Amino acid sequence: MAAVAAAQKNREMFAIKKSYSIENGYPARRRSLVDDARFETLVVKQTKQSVLDEARLRANDSSVDPEIDIEDKPAQKIDGEDDSGLTEEEVVLSNAIAEGPDAEKALQRAALILRLREGMNSLSRVLKSIEKHQGAVCHLETRPNQSDNNQLDALVKVEMTRVSLLQLIKSLRQSSSLEHCTLIGEDNISAKNPWFPRHASDLDNCNHLMTKYEPDLDMNHPGFADKEYRARPDLDMNHPGFADKEYRARRKEIAEIAFAYKYGDPIPYIQYTETETKTWGSVFNTVLELMPKHACSEYCRVFKMLQEEDIFTPDRIPQLEEMSNFLKRHTGFSLRPAAGLLTARDFLASLAFRIFQSTQYVRHKNTPYHTPEPDCIHELLGHMPLLADPSFAQFSQEIGLASLGASDAEIEKLSTVYWFTVEFGLCKESGVVKAYGAGLLSAYGELLHALSDKPELRPFEPAVTAVQPYQDQEYQPIYFVAESFDDMKDKFRRWVSAMSRPFEVRFNPHTGRVEVLDSVEKLETLVHQLNTEVLHLSNAINKMKAPSYQ
Numbered sequence: 001m002a003a004v005a006a007a008q009k010n011r012e013m014f015a016i017k018k019s020y021s022i023e024n025g026y027p028a029r030r031r032s033l034v035d036d037a038r039f040e041t042l043v044v045k046q047t048k049q050s051v052l053d054e055a056r057l058r059a060n061d062s063s064v065d066p067e068i069d070i071e072d073k074p075a076q077k078i079d080g081e082d083d084s085g086l087t088e089e090e091v092v093l094s095n096a097i098a099e100g101p102d103a104e105k106a107l108q109r110a111a112l113i114l115r116l117r118e119g120m121n122s123l124s125r126v127l128k129s130i131e132k133h134q135g136a137v138c139h140l141e142t143r144p145n146q147s148d149n150n151q152l153d154a155l156v157k158v159e160m161t162r163v164s165l166l167q168l169i170k171s172l173r174q175s176s177s178l179e180h181c182t183l184i185g186e187d188n189i190s191a192k193n194p195w196f197p198r199h200a201s202d203l204d205n206c207n208h209l210m211t212k213y214e215p216d217l218d219m220n221h222p223g224f225a226d227k228e229y230r231a232r233p234d235l236d237m238n239h240p241g242f243a244d245k246e247y248r249a250r251r252k253e254i255a256e257i258a259f260a261y262k263y264g265d266p267i268p269y270i271q272y273t274e275t276e277t278k279t280w281g282s283v284f285n286t287v288l289e290l291m292p293k294h295a296c297s298e299y300c301r302v303f304k305m306l307q308e309e310d311i312f313t314p315d316r317i318p319q320l321e322e323m324s325n326f327l328k329r330h331t332g333f334s335l336r337p338a339a340g341l342l343t344a345r346d347f348l349a350s351l352a353f354r355i356f357q358s359t360q361y362v363r364h365k366n367t368p369y370h371t372p373e374p375d376c377i378h379e380l381l382g383h384m385p386l387l388a389d390p391s392f393a394q395f396s397q398e399i400g401l402a403s404l405g406a407s408d409a410e411i412e413k414l415s416t417v418y419w420f421t422v423e424f425g426l427c428k429e430s431g432v433v434k435a436y437g438a439g440l441l442s443a444y445g446e447l448l449h450a451l452s453d454k455p456e457l458r459p460f461e462p463a464v465t466a467v468q469p470y471q472d473q474e475y476q477p478i479y480f481v482a483e484s485f486d487d488m489k490d491k492f493r494r495w496v497s498a499m500s501r502p503f504e505v506r507f508n509p510h511t512g513r514v515e516v517l518d519s520v521e522k523l524e525t526l527v528h529q530l531n532t533e534v535l536h537l538s539n540a541i542n543k544m545k546a547p548s549y550q
């Protein structure tokens with residue numbers, strides 16, 4: 001019973017670890033936001049802490065006898081220090097063991113980093129101890145310690161059963177010949193096998209916020225009470241809704257929906273207030289007026305369809321659920337509610353599954369022309385029309401796929417190019433500069449600014465654009481102009497396909513899963529499927545060419 005609960009907790013913890021969160025080693029782009037993701041840090045730490053605590057307790061009262069076989073003298077405990085001193089990796093290991101006898105005997109590769117007090121003498125004791133625990137040493141490196149030359153650092157890679165490994169670590173930790181002993185899971189240091197979402201349901205773990213603007217979302221957290229915000233007005237003083245208690249309460253209410261949302265749920269209906277609807281109406285009407293002159297043709301085409309279906313009207317804010325259904329019919333894209341600005345990694349990951357994480361709240365009534373964070377007016381008016389365009393939808397999914405398991409540096413570049421194209425891109429259409437970026441089509445203040453003579457316009461070149469710093473608080477001083485909308489997609493695509501990730505992925509539309517293309521069998525099955533499809537296509541061509549067709 002306890003083991004089952006522990007296994008469940010273990011999975012939960014893995015879920016947190018697996019999430020593309022800042023907390024879990026995926027630092028998001030800072031974008032000069034103050035105090036990004038404090039909320040996330042607090043919540044995740046708390047959850048993780050309880051998992052760790054429980055596992056530590058279990059590790060302490062486990063029946064495994066921590067025999068001390070290296071040295072007679074147990075290391076002294078420092079006051080207040082955690083009893084077992086297990087690191088996270090060790091907790092994960094001990095949890096993995098708890099899953100059952102098979103798991104216990106599973107062979108584990110692991111790397112240990114040791115600080116040896118008495119140089120080679122200590123090393124030979126360590127090696128003996130590994131041998132005694134039936135472990136095999138696969139790799140060994142040493143170097144003099146940088147701060148204390150009498151000590152030696154060693155990296156030892158071993159292979160042994162999980163149970164023995166845990167016992168070995170316990171005994172090493174108690175040995176006085178070692179200053180430190182740290183376990184690094186081999187899997188974690190393998191760049192070839194990083195975790196990323198494989199199915200749309202995994203996105204339940206990929207919705208971490210950059211929370212500068214969500215002071216009230218987490219009122220239950222003592223560190224995030226109102227007073228702290230008053231003490232630190234710098235955190236969100238610039239936000240138009242900062243001083244508006246009512247607005248903040250409303251934001252909290254809508255954010256709760258996104259927090260509670262799980263894959264497969266219908267998106268809850270929001271009864272928008274009169275004020276919110278008025279804000280939508282004034283942005284909608286202004287965009288409608290500017291659109292024929294300033295928006296790209298792909299945007300205008302879908303906009304009209306949305307009007308014809310009565311989804312786009314000035315007197316009603318479209319519900320995310322109906323918009324999601326509209327997208328599904330046209331490109332297979334769908335929506336899931338997000339509580340605010342997501343980290344680039346989490347946001348991009350969802351695109352791999354043709355899912356767009358959309359906010360559901362409305363900007364503050366005082367700033368309809370521009371707001372410093374995405375709101376549903378931005379998502380609906382800015383992003384939705386193009387996501388219903390088949391070629392743009394495919395392009396978006398490719399960006400998403402390219403982001404899965406990419407390095408932090410790559411995500412940074414990818415999201416920068418995304419920023420200057422999908423969010424703020426301009427393109428030429430018969431020689432005239434038009435807007436296709438969602439942040440322009442949802443913010444008429446910035447749209448007019450972008451097309452005025454104030455900002456600097458540069459030609460879009462992915463490799464150059466990718467390293468251009470930007471901020472999201474005010475109008476952009478620089479925009480990139482593509483030769484055409486199609487040219488932008490082509491260039492972006494080509495640049496993405498040259499990214500350095502050491503594996504290729506593919507979205508399997510039948511299973512809805514992302515597969516890593518890493519075996520001949522998988523590729524053969526795929527080639528077979530594609531051949532069948534190509535056969536159908538050539539048959540269709542032949543039939544149309546046949547005289548009887550006319």
Ligand SMILES: C[C@H](O)[C@H](O)[C@H]1CNc2nc(N)[nH]c(=O)c2N1
Pocket residue numbers: 338340341342343344345347348357358359374415418419423
């Ligand atoms: C990928 C890139 O950083 C992009 O600007 C993302 C970031 N997070 C987001 N989060 C939400 N909710 N909506 C968005 O449009 C975006 N855009």
Ligand SMILES: N[C@@H](Cc1ccc(O)cc1)C(=O)O
Pocket residue numbers: 341369370371372373374375377378423439442443472
């Ligand atoms: N500035 C956009 C909203 C937005 C803000 C920040 C972002 O990162 C994205 C979009 C608008 O007013 O519609």
Ligand SMILES: [Fe+2]
Pocket residue numbers: 374378383423438439
């Ligand atoms: Fe956006």
